[in-house]
Structure formats: structure tokens, C-alpha cells
Amino acid sequence: MPGRVVQILSTPLAVAHCVLLAVIVLLGTACKPEEFPGARERLKGPSTATSPARAEAGDETERTDSSAAEVHTRAEGEVLSTTPGAEKSSAPAATPVVPLGATPPVRGLWVLAEGSVRALDDPARIAPLLDRAERIGVTDLFVQVYRGGRAFYAAEPTVERAPSVATGSVDSLSILIRDAHARGMRVHGWVNVLSLSTRRDAKILTDLGRDAIHVDRRGRSLLDYPDFDLPEPDRQFYRMGTPGLYLDPAVPAVRARLVATFRDLVSRHPGLDGLHLDYIRHPDLLPFIPGSRFGVGLEFGYGAVSRARYREETGNPDPIEGAAAGVVRAPEAWDAWRRKQVTTLVEEIGAATRAARPGLMLTAAVIPYVERCYLSLAQDWPHWLETGALDRAIPMVYTLDDQLLRYQLEGYSGLTGADRIWPGLGVWLFASDPSRAVAQLQALRNLGFGGEVLFSDDAIEKAPALLEALAVRPARTPASASARPVAGTPVAAGR
Secondary structure (H helix, E strand, O other): OHHHHHHHHOOHHHHHHHHHHHHHHHOOEOOEHHHOOOHHHHOOOHHHOOOOEEOOOOOOEEOOOOOOOEEEEOEOOOEEEEOOOHHHHOOOOOOOOOOOOOOOOEEEEEEOOOOOOOHHHOHHHHHHHHHHHHHOOOOEEEEEEEEOOEEOOOOOOOOOEOOOOOOOOOOHHHHHHHHHHHOOOEEEEEEEOOEOOOOOOOHHHHHHOHHHEOEEOOOOEHHHOHHHOOOOOHHHOOEEOOOOOEEOOOOHHHHHHHHHHHHHHHHHOOOOOEEEEEOOOOOOEEOOOOOOOOOOOOOEOOOHHHHHHHHHHHOOOOOOOOOOOOOOOOHHHHHHHHHHHHHHHHHHHHHHHHHHOOOOEEEEEEOOOHHHHHHHOOOOHHHHHHHOOOOEEEEEOEOOOHHHHHHHHHHHOOOOOHHHEOOEEOHHHHOOOHHHHHHHHHHHHHOOOOEEEEOOHHHHHHOHHHHHHHOOOOOOOOOOHHHOOOOOOOOOOOO
């Protein structure tokens, strides 16, 4: 039998499938799952999985695989695998909830634009949102205001508005900012920077053309991917972590458009305390590829505009044109240049928005695997903290695996700027067993982080037991609006 196993595993396809399965099983969650309908149910095991479906807003997808481990694709780029009973195997079910210790100085909450609550669609939904937030001691609301290339506020005419934002309609975002400040909460505008979801009809794409979209190493635009995932035969070996369309930050017109959009946002809403960047990275593939240096797999950023700029700025030859199959010329230089394009976009957004709104805090939701971010996603967020391009980083350490969570949290402790990391936890995973959410929060607090961010209000609104477990005892006394910390001050360093 062992010999037979070796023979089976010797085929390239079998090896690839085994590697893919191994990577998926090892990964925790690190994205915003409620942007996909049925995400929480699917994570409980294959028995409740639904067939592939479009999201309520029609611009995100989910899929199922028939493999032993269910692969679930969610927003912001990670894959989670569960098997029946996996959640129960790591901790006893229905464990009594033990109240948490002191709430850290900062507790954030993500608020979706197109989830089940949709607070910005109706001003009447704002007070219940703030009641929930106040009940659990929230200091910072991360409110999604730009997603799929659309603004959920009255943006300038060049920026596409969501259907719910009609001309002359009530300015729900301003109302939310005003009322949150009255309760001592800060508000950050959460923007999905480089993701267009699956919106081929996005105005920014119509305006900028095909060159705005990422191209893979084989010269294929994401616009030509079937179902927004890899074409065959590549799909047998790799899958998109989050299928969809992604803008290429190396295209100058893309950067200029996004910088102008977010400058307009903070200018129109000067009451915003912060700007929160999401999808500020390259598209992700699984299993992940450590850059172009080994000449295997696929990565992105190979559009004609990007490669022309690279040649002009570095004097290096084209990374792939005329090269032998599987060869990327000067791979380290090419990877560094592509990484720099994302960093430059972060810097340009920060410079423009801070100039328009002095004191603005710039934060980002980032993938929690530091090496993967650096090698594969052009998301060098530790560097952004080191240079001050970013005020706070929020790694999305959403996972059912408590040991993995501990490893990741402990790993952040040695980073430069560790006192400016606010881990984001996926409390939505534990709606049926809130004690596990409390246990993960306690693990985070034991390491002295000065902030924590919870995903998400939608999940908490649907789960009264989770809301009760997260509630602050005694209730927090709201700070005055004038006492809210501003960017550049040591907000709850906690170390």
C-alpha cells in the first residue's frame, strides 16, 4: 500500500491537488465573509452548503467543492476549509460564557454597506446600530462607504453611486457621523480600494478601459476569466482566493482616480475620523505562490502599461516578453517594483486625504500572514507601519483554530510598530457558541494589544447571545467627542 500511495502521488495533478488541500486545511480565515450570502451556514459543514449563488447585490460569488473538505470563498481573499463537526472538535459546544476582563481602549466594529442591516440605506437604522455598538463598548465604527467601485454616499459626479444613493436623498453618512460622535464613537470610512467585486459594468472600468484591470503572467486579463476564476487547465491546480475583478495600481490612471475619489470622500465628510483601506493588494491565488522568483504558478501585474513603466523606470528588460517559458527575468527586482506600486498608492491616498482632512487616521484591513502579504500580494503592511504611511494595521485573524490565532498574534509582537496593530477577530464564526468568541478576545487581550476590531455588526445583530456575550459590564460611559484620539497620537498602545 505505501508503494501504491507513492505511485499515485507521483502524478503532477495529484501532487497539486494534495498541496492545494494541505494549504487550504492549514489556512485560517482572513476576510469579510458576510459579503457572501450563506457564508456562516457553509462554514458549519457541507450538509448546509448551498449551490453556487450570486450575492444579494449581485457582485460577489460563492462556490462549493465536492472534496472532503469544503472550500469556501469569501470577501477579502482567504479560503477556509471545514469538515463536518470541525468547529466542535476544537472546543466544547455551549461552554458557559465568562465575562471578559477590562475592554481595551479601542474596540472597533465593521459595518457592511450591503449586508443584512444596510444602515446607510435608511436613517432609521442608524440608532439601532449605535445602540448595539454602545452596548458592546465600541469606540470606532468602520463603516463601508465604497464597494465594487460604487459610493454609498453623495460622491462627486465622476464617482458611481450605489442605487440606494439617489440624487437629493438624505445624507445618511453625515447623520451617522453626527450621532456616533454624540455617543463618543469615531467613524472611519471603509473603502474597498482595488476590488471591483464582479462588476464588469463598473463606471470606473468603463472610464479607464481594460488596461485598468490586472493581467496574469500568461497575459490573460481578469476580464477574460470564466466565472471570475482561473481558466482550465490552471483551475485544476490553482483557484482564486476571492474571485472578481481587481484594478492594477501600477496603472497611473487607476491611482489618480482612486486618490481623487477618496480625497473627495473626506472633503465632503470632514467629520470622518479615519479612512479604512480594504483590498489594498494584488489578487490572491491558492495555493499561494512566493512571487515570481521560482518561475512557477501565477501572479498578477503583467499588463502592458505596467511592464512598460517597469522597463522605463528600472532600465531592466521586460520580465516576460521574449523570455523562455516559465522564466521571469530579474524576478526579485520585478517583485519589488510591483510591491512598490501598492505602497505608493497607500502613500498617495494618505497624503491627499490627510491634506484635505488634517488629523485623519489611515488604517487598513490586511491579510494576517505577513510573509504571504510580502511575497505574493504586494501588501507590505509592516513597512507601511514602519514608515508612517499607515497609522494602524488591522490583520484579519478570523479563524476557528485557536492555536493558529495565538501563533499569529504572538508573531505580531516582534514587528516594528506592533503597538499600532489592532487585530480583527471573526466573532461571526461563533454565533452559536459565543464563549469561543470571548475566549479569542481574551487571548488577544492577554498579549496587550491596544485595540480589537470585530466582524461584524450584521452578525452581532442576528445573534442576541453573541451580543450579550460581547456586552461591556458595566456599560461604557461614552467619551466626549473632543476626547476622541486623532491620528499621530499614541492611541492605546497597550505595550
